[in-house]
Amino acid sequence: MSEKEEKHVIPYINRELSWVDFNYRVLEESFRKENPIMERMRFLGITASNLDEFFMVRVAGVEDQVDSHYFMRDLSGYTPAELLLTLSQKIHSFIEKQYSCFTRSVLPALKKSGIRFLKADELNESQKKYISEYFDKILFPVLTPLAVDRSRPFPLLANRSLNIAVRLKGEDESYFAVVQVPGILTRFLNIPSEGGNDYILLENVIIYKLGELFELNEIRSACTFRITRSSDLDIDEDSDDLLIEVQKFLKKRKRGKPVRLELSRGHDYETELFLKEMLEIEDHQIYEIPGPLDLTFCSSFASMPKYEQFCYRPLQPVYPASDFADCDDIFKAIRERDRMVHHPYESFETVIDFVRTAAEDENVLAIKQTLYRVSGHSPIVAALIRAAENGKQVTVLVELKARFDEENNIMWAKKLEEAGCHVIYGLVGLKTHCKILLVVRRDEDGIRRYVHMATGNYNDSTAKVYTDIGIFTCREPYGVDASSLFNVLTGYSRPPEYNRFIVAPSALRPFFLRMIRNETENAKKSLPCGITAKVNSLVDPEIIDLLYQASKAGVPIHLIVRGICCLIPGKTGFSENITVRSIVGRLLEHSRIFVFGNAGNTKVFLGSADWMQRNLDRRVELVFPVEDEHLRGRIMKIVDLLLNDNENARTMEADGTYSRVDRRGKTPLSCQDEFAKIAQQYAHFQLDREVSAPETAYSIKRKGITEP
Template sequence: MAKKRKAKSKKDTLLDQPLPDDRFINREISWLEFNQRVLEQAADESLPLLERAKFLAITSSNMDEFVMVRVGGLRMQYQRNAQQRDPAGLTIAEQLNAVLGKAQMIVSQQYRLVRDTLEPALDQEGISRIDLNSCSDRCTVAAETRFRTDISAVLSPQQISVGHPFPLLQGLGVQLCVRLKADEDTELGGKPAEEGDLPWQFAIVPLGRVLDRMVPMPSDGGYRYVLLEDLVTHFVSEFFPNREVLECIPLRVTRNADIELREDSAADLLGGMEEVLESRRYSGAVRLEYGAHASDEMVAFLSESLGLTNQHLFAIDGPLDLTYLFSLHGLDGFEALKDEAWPPQPSPQIDASEKMFTTIAAGDVILVHPYERYDPVVRLIEEAAIDPDVLAIKQVLYRTSKKSPIVAALKRAADRGKYVTTIVELKARFDEARNIEWAREMEHAGVQVIYGIRGLKTHAKVCIVVRREPQGIVRYVHFGTGNYNEATANLYGDISLLTCDDILGADATTFFNAVTGASQPLQMQQLIAAPIGLRKRLLDLIAAERQRCLQGQKGQITAKLNALVDTELIDALYRASQAGVKIRLNIRGVCCLRPGVEGLSENIEVISIVDRFLEHARIVLFHHGGAEELLISSADWMPRNLDRRIELLVPIVEEKCRRKLIAVLNRYFDDTHSAWQMLPNGKYELVQAEGEPLRSQWELYQWLAEKMDAAQQSRRTTFQTHEPRRSDDETDR
């Protein structure tokens, strides 16, 4: 007798169906949604005024990079294949229209906030941007003196001659465009006037970057200033004696920065990168910002000269380039208008009186930046540089600070005869010039410098210190989610792991030597690297959670990332959700996955934390049948990280470290102060608190500060003896 076929459940039916075509969100629109969330911080009246000014500066800086790279890239794609579609189904033209329309809306919101709220409020607090057309005689005299003594001697106008190429305007630099009444007899370029010539001519006054943008003005209290472009505009006629100035407007050109090195044609990587930097200066314009009071004649002239259509023109009703607000935030004497300081705390595991080698040998250390100091990472490298038992230091440098103590330590180590090898990624966008400079300095100091890998960016964060000890060679390793930059470590939320675990040390050495030797790495026991196996490992872990759910077991995934773009991983998450896996995602920026869609992703929750620190750590946790798999990584879930970069996925195995990191990861999902919930349509709404709002960043700071206080209290109540120092011979015995 034939068996009755079991009726398919709703879950089984879903698993059999193809995934819907509209399951992805456009990457560029998602990024603009992120910048919108940052702008909401600037509009938040609960924040101190100068913090709001800082967030406005951040949105301006973010938009500059977005236009340079993403809009620039879209324009290049449009020229190659206008009909190409993204995973969300949009053509290049549709993406450009949507992106530039959304960007225009955000810019309008920025300047409404500046004009209507921020500047009036700052003025009441004694920080004033003055108008030279309506200021006191005292300010007028001071401005004129400054112009005549300092400014006019530096600046030079540049005529725009008929029949000559339009001058090359510095990308992102503020310039002035002047429209002059034409001479009756000759044009500005010396060409005889002809019938039909326009009754005006143009000139450019480049302001450069030598002079300060903010020019202080006399004040009996507080801080009064005028912007350089406003001051020069007020006296611009002095550059053109006996000429009538019809108008003078500020402008700013953004150039395409999505220019990559063709490594297959670059015999010398360093020289090739210098050519890339030079080519960015001459690349095509992708945006023109100009004063909103410009005449139609001025706008037509500029747009035609730069080859831009209306959608690339941004009329600005306010100061161009709001990044000058960073300088306002840095003013002394206005601490009441800034956030209360949260100084980074020492780690309770780290005793400042002990060598880092002693501390790490006692057990793995997890540091949560910026709540905990970055000093231990710097100390490890500085101590290694002078320790007579250290034989070698191996490190990847993707980005670092202007006056990097880490680079100084590496040079010092090489000078002392240690074997120092550094991979300096010359292709780190917008840090290429600094990295070229560091690479040359370290080479001169005797460091073996590797200029990255052909066709890939080396983005992994790892440093290996090889030390000779009585029991043999010991490898002390730092793995991180952020760059070796002690300055940004005070602003970015990142994770550091310090360990001398034998397996991780051996794996790190295998990885590093494979990269420097440009060879296929041997199988590693615990580390996973991209582009070789990281994508597959993540897919396998997601599939394992899905399979457990299908077998009636618990499946859960929690991840904290900066971006989720990769379509293969997103589809794997959708399939896992359909099987019943509970998925919690904390994605700071771009997220192309649609959460909460019935039958597709109702088991997926996506939040984004936007607060005083930039969330930058990548942490993933898989339930793994109860034997939780916890990992940190340098990689976001994007095709570029998984396929075109050298990245690391690092397991956290020590129990205390695991408990600490899982507590950090979970805390974000309790946030009801700075968390934004992503909706199925790609929009976000601020999570509302039912009671007292919980601010995850503040909670983490308080928690880690309390742990340090408890550790210090314990040390104060514990008697510690001074042991006699033993010689090395006695120790060996």
């Protein structure tokens, strides 16, 4: 047995390598000819954006460990140095496949649709004239060539900016200049063509006209390049003013340490040596790109209104949500029973209207809400500001440390404060990731608390493409818990004994461990048992170890893990009773659902937390039980369809690889398409009837889990 194998306590996949596998699954959607061409292009852009963030945070973290001479092996058996080498090899391979998809699959499909991306030498004379005029009138005034010599040092280049390195002939040796491709202009230029739509990328226009930028010099070579910098949040939370501290960090992020240099393939070797020296880049950090750098432009290209016919048919969110059909008074509806909204199939406007109504209702006394990520033009924030202007007591926790949303959150925090809201910036050492909204109202029979709890952010933009679930209730135990939670967030209150809430970092890990152990004991006693969990990521070693133990005891475990999954199913002696599936489709699966068989008395929970150390130990997270029998039935139907999807689902094999679900002999089923149909059908039901999904061929009565 090797040293690496001896270190294995449990089968465990490295989280960084598992993430790369996830990005491969996204890339597969770009290859799928069944997907509309603009959606294939959009998926390609997503893989590029994902990879950028992965380098800025995760790869940068591994490099920091290597630089700190950290040699300990992780649970998967890797030292940081070994992991960095393996990641580099795997990402290089990924990029080759990514650009193979772009050049051999996506571009030919675009061409069939009359859309071409051309290079300068492929243009006809009228097109060359057009880009020359565009260069003279638009580009030339914006560009700033930056020479690099003894008197002019190498410029500080912005993170992820696209640049052109130019090698010029000198008297004795070459010298260099840098031209930044202006990000303020659209990356793709639509050029006149006869029949169809032709485009050229901006960097190709600039390279074609470089001679006009360097008229007095002989150009030896030119190539595009792009650097990615370390951008993880590292702030002093003991600072007297967290807002100022985060603002300082955002300035530092722009000049973080380079962790990746992308160079166009076929570049000049002397230019590469120059950039390596200037940027202090190692060989393993260099990625030669066989195509246009920065494929994130594919997402914006695919979003152009003129190409809507080449996209998915628009999803029409149901409004009002089915649980609020024929309800004129949202507060009355919630008093009657708990209500549920399934986004994006049911419109997020339901949540926005709840806040807007509370802002204008003369009987509402206070509104309290957590905000983790919100949109650039947030109607939620606008409603909170309106509530404060109307004299309501409005308290908002804005999480300033939400990665890559810090600037947006700072802007909203300031606007909320200016409107008279009480704004809290989060807790020292913890990110506040829970999704909760509390409205305190004076009803005819006294003060009542209305609570909205969700699996996703209060973001009207992402709510159109992220699948999430929200619950409205005015049950007293939930209202008391909500008040207690906000008291903890806004003051110095000690975490209370909650009635219904399970809150991290103090109680969530013990709760999940207890629930998994309970299923293990039920299996040993031959009682009904089972675990179904839908999360974004499964990383936590303690949770994984207990799931293995539950599997050994005979507990049937169904895991729906969209992204990173460090657990390996089907391993002899560990996980024969565990299945893992990942669903990657047109919508981003984001809801977190937990179902425990509980000796036949099934327990259903929703929440904001994944099974990761950061969620269980270093964040304020909220998981809550779904007690309304009607809503539990709806959620179990959601789980059933997720587990029977054979269009967008991949299952993990015992070797850690993923394969598409075998559809032979089965009716094609996309859970996301089915959810959209069900939402439309629900919308026509009256509230005085029991709301139920239409009959399908798929039963939720699986081994170990019974319908509540």
